[in-house]
Amino acid sequence: MERVPRIHSRIPAVAPTLADVAERAGVSRQTVSNAVNNPDLLREDTLARVQEAIVELGYVPNRAARNLRTRASHLVGMRLSPLIDGTATAVMDRFVHSLVWTSREAGYHVLLFSGEGPDPLEGYDDLLRSTAVDAFVVTDTYLGNPQATWLRERRAPFVAFGRPWDDDDARHPWVDVDGAAGTELATRHLLDRGHTKIAWIGWRKDSFIGEDRRSGWSRALRDRGLSTTGMASRVEDTVSSGREASAWLLDEARPSAFVCASDTLAMGVLHTLAERGLHPGRDIAVVGFDDSQVAQVVHPGLTSVRQPLEEVAVAVVRSLEDLLATPSYVGEGLLLAPSLTVRGSS
Amino acid sequence: MERVPRIHSRIPAVAPTLADVAERAGVSRQTVSNAVNNPDLLREDTLARVQEAIVELGYVPNRAARNLRTRASHLVGMRLSPLIDGTATAVMDRFVHSLVWTSREAGYHVLLFSGEGPDPLEGYDDLLRSTAVDAFVVTDTYLGNPQATWLRERRAPFVAFGRPWDDDDARHPWVDVDGAAGTELATRHLLDRGHTKIAWIGWRKDSFIGEDRRSGWSRALRDRGLSTTGMASRVEDTVSSGREASAWLLDEARPSAFVCASDTLAMGVLHTLAERGLHPGRDIAVVGFDDSQVAQVVHPGLTSVRQPLEEVAVAVVRSLEDLLATPSYVGEGLLLAPSLTVRGSS
């Protein structure tokens, strides 16, 4: 009555399977499967026996087999956009960290992939068709997000970090940070310190994010009855642009403080101040956006708006879980409030 | 003679399978499989017919099934170490980018996971046992690398970014950057500019990497017959430590230049200079290490040693491929030379 040994029981390196555990515990495969996936279906003593066998053999379910059967991989895919130097990359990296961390707690792992060139859909298709990932996290939604529409058309589950700016009837879950609230916070902080002439350095008008952040600044000023005319400049997101814009504004509008759309631009302001022998924080206040590494280590410290990326990740993962649990899940948007990290520059 | 339709052919959302392609092309499954994996086994016209069917149906092989059968996942795992602020994180993020990019070309994807706490093995075990990844990339090898020994014992394929500092007979492939060569490059650069009193600010003596980088500085000085005594300081890797150390060195040793083990420390030096009204690059030269975002945007620009992370990634992936192709692959070490990015601070 002895069982014919499975081929693999002769090959030492191969991991134990469900059947091995079943045999050891003296139960059927089904029972072991239940012990792993629906423990409450088993009687206590049987469960204990099976678990013991699992520990003894060091059994871990084979993912490939499980994935095949259940049509789920417990992986979420995220595309790493091409490396462009700038604080945007740093923010994304921080987000990736948070996402990896949060996903783990939800039983998911993060699969990174890269798009070849400018085509933002590159890479998504293969992963989706080959059932390599259960869902995507989409991050660069600012480019008229073709991913969002494309993914929606293919009925691919995904959650976006970033609002569907240009698409009002978008029906997918997203999480974003309220940039306007951040710059408003920054501006009020400066107003409270007695500044009345507060300048804005932001991005070009066609940037949704830039205009959003700008609106927080202007709202805060208008609330106090202060004018914004002549106090704003819109440029590229580079240090030298920030430097030039701030030099121009200092000459023309004579502000006592700057609010910037990014730490990069704020660094440009610091350059100008250094060139003119002005001291940030003492002579002129400066506030950046993103609370990057740079803001933390630069000389007197750069006050900066900090995005709550950990919370964003938590919210994204939660949406992901809802989405995967109920395919009919209707997308919701969630806007999170940033905070202000005050340092020497203000 | 009509075939019984598969259940799933009634469910629209399910992707086409090998069998569907086979039926469409009028061949067997095996032939389709060969068309995908060993195209040269097929006659030209058959191949063309199958490929046509593949395109028409939009067929993409199911990963789970393939993984199950071939016992390979084409995923490499990499642990994201807990987020500690500092330039080390930035370097790793740059490396992750490069790795993702390079892996893709080799047909691999990168699976990120996170370790819970201080236990560096956390997470590895599950992924390995469940055959979720084919191999690992290990990055933090400086802590007496328990991962390396642990992984080796379990015969898990892995490649390290970082030398096995404390383990001479380590037999695993690794890739690292020659830190000493980097600081030597930096020091020679300063010597060439006429500096003769060049100070070192590095990490505590028990840091292998720190001592390695320090050796490049001292070697360059000794080669020119210059003394290093009293010109070195070893501290924690923080801005304030760098600030204090440089203040002390300026008072005691009066150097005209600093070489630092990190950009963070170099930023500390810049703080000291700012406090004393000294101009980096004009009065005192400063060189950092890692060529981080910070070095690029800080006021006159920080000259810094740049690690060739793209090359590292390429070498790592190449090792990975060798390793997975031939399980008996004997590890090799590869040391890459960094470069110097010269900016305003020197």
Place this chain on the structure above:
DNA sequence: CGATCGGCTTGGATCGATCCAGACCGCTGG
């Protein structure tokens, strides 16, 4: 003209976990 050979093709088995239907167990309550 038939035997042989190489190139293709074929059906069936396999990977390991899960799903499913049906049967079993000793026990209780009607």
Place this chain on the structure above:
DNA sequence: CCAGCGGTCTGGATCGATCCAAGCCGATCG
């Protein structure tokens, strides 16, 4: 005495790609 209970067991099918051994076919050679 039988139906029903919950916990389990059993065998078989399934997911989709790949492996394997056998079979087929036309072409070449003696």
